[in-house]
Amino acid sequence: MYPELGALLLRVVLGFTFFLHGLSKFQGGIGNTSGFFESMGIPGFIAYIVASIELVGGIAVIAGIGTRMISLLFVVIMAGALFVVNLSEGFLGGYELDLILLVIALYFVLNGSSWFSLDSKLSISKNQDINNSIN
Structure with a gap:
């Protein structure tokens, strides 16, 4: 029970964090x-993809979908955030949040x-439907 409670708390916090970043x-x-x-050398359209994944994905992870x-x-x-954007800034004040979120994900x-x-x-x-159709 307790490992799943911990996983639930991590999942909700991870989803909420990404949702707010996307928002x-x-x-x-x-x-x-x-x-x-673009200033970092990444095509600008990637921002739309990242923001959408963070926003919609955050909600989905909170709900436990996919x-x-x-x-x-x-x-x-x-x-990408860690290696392209924040690695040169060092751990503290740089990439520590990126690393934490990466490991939780x-x-x-x-x-x-x-x-x-x-x-x-x-x-x-789905399992109940399969079992019912077999019996």
Whole structure:
């Protein structure tokens, strides 16, 4: 029970954090974010993709929908943020948040989280449908 409670707390915090980061990219003007990406040598359209993944993916992870797949996307985003943007700034005040979010997302890629997730509810009903059709 306690490991799943811990995973639930991590999942909600991870999803909420990414949701707020995506929301801030849109509220602050996605064009500004696109310009920042271009100043780092990243094509500007990637900002729209990243912001959308963070916003929609954050909500999905909170709800427990596609947690492993979305967490994999979060890992890719955070690896990019860590190596392209913040690595040169050092650990403190630089890439420590990126690293923490990357590792938490990697945890969900490897382990998933089923407690209070819609994925677990959907898989239970799929398994029941399969079992009922066999019997």
